[in-house]
Amino acid sequence: MKPRSSLVLAGLATLPFAAVLVAWLGIFNVAASTGHWPITNWFLHFAMRSSVRTYAFGITVPDLRKTGLLQPAAAHFDTGCAFCHGAPGMVPSPAALAMLPPPPYLVHKVGEWTDAQLFRIIRHGVRYTGMPAWPALERTDEIWGMVAFLRRLPSLDAEGYRRLVEEPSVRDRPSAFDAAIARCARCHGRDGIGRDEAVPVIAGQSSAYLIGSLRAYVEGKRPSGMMEVALSQTDASILDMLARYYAGQPLPAKPVGADPVSAARGREIAEQGLPGKSVPACLGCHGGSRKNPAYPKIVGQKRAYLEAQLRLFAESRRGGTDYAHIMTKVAGKLSEKDIEDVATYLTSIK
Incomplete structure (x- = not known):
């Protein structure tokens, strides 16, 4: 028995060195694109939920109807959170959805947490995810304002959400179309000629082709991380306007010389x-x-x-x-x- 016990102990003693060797060799795949093993995914979520539940125990929840800061919390959410978590009328960015684990769409997930648990997550963030801690941990009033907003979030439609997060005069200037054109112009130019040799000439294309392509990007039928992210920030109702705009731009005047x-x-x-x-x-x-x-x-x-x-x-x-x-x-x-x-x-x- 003694020799066997010695072998077991020796084996256990070598495990840390074996783990370091595996890490040094780079065998373990840390790529987010591969996802987790099902058991790893289950364990991480189990550990996260258990931790939040334990640390939220004993947190005194104020009357959320009297917390104040609901509108500033909404504006903060739109600026700093909606990119990853989505919002009414706004799907999460494809770049955020490619994270591991992908951020949850909060409109559907808020109800799974208690007020105290939401407070805990917002204040301290979550390790091994993209969820950061609140920038000013001492401002618990701001955090409770965010909890109050999240409780209201599932009941908002797209228009109600925009009214809450933006002052009307700001929404009217610039228009959603102007903002979308400005985003398109970063790569395609306002003339549709394209600012790089790998960017297509979309000026003068038929509006039927352009709207079909835009919808293919939105629906994931035509893969492009760049286009999917850009269009995730664009209201679907103006895609036809964008297509007509670029279809109406003139084609380049001169062809390029060739061998x-x-x-x-x-x-x-x-x-x-x-x-x-x-x-x-x-x-x-x-x-x-x-x-x-x-x-x-x-x-x-x-x-x-x-x-x-x-x-x-x-x-x-x-x-x-x-x-x-x-x-x-x-x-x-x-x-x-x-x-x-x-x-x-x-x-x-x-």
Whole structure:
């Protein structure tokens, strides 16, 4: 028995060193994208809820109807919390939802906690999450104001929420549309030409294609962390206005010069396709006045953007409108040289 006991003790003694070795080797995957094991997820939530319940015990809850600061608490929530937790008429940011664990949508989750537990969470935050402690721990009056607001949150509709968090004159200046255009212009410019070679020309695209693309981003059918985050801050009711605005902008005046050999081969693909690969002519669908308005204009588009989108289609990583599946099949038959040549040609013509 004694030798066996010694072996057990020796084994236990080596465990800390083994753990350090595993950590040093980098074997343990800390990526948020992989999620937790189910048992890990259960244990972390179990530990969190148990901790909040224990530390909230004994907290005296004031009359929330008399706490005051409800409106400032609402404004603070809109500024510092809604990005992660959402609000009436506002879904959480896709960037926040990609956190591990993702922040809960509080409109639906507030009722799972007591007032004392909410106070505890707001005041001290939660470790191993993105939930911070209250910036001024001594301002318990502010924290109780936030608790009072959270209790009211589930009963608010989008308009009621906006009335509470914003003064009317501020809401009227600038308009939601102007604010949305300002966000779009950061990458696309107000002219829709795009401020980077990888950003598409959206000026002059049909409004049908643009609204279809915007909705695909919103619904997660066309993946893009950048576009999803930008649109999460945009009222869905103005997406049509944004599409019409950019559809009405003029196209670039001059095409870009191109390598003549590459452009010549690209022209064959664009106009005749690749019959041996069952690839149809690009301009059969994307050119001419009879094309489906839900198809984008690709003549005069940027080369870097066209190449990137064709590669995404070929790798089945590009969604979009209801016709995106057609391009997935077509692009999958193109070689890298095919993609470069056809993009070169389409960029060089008007």
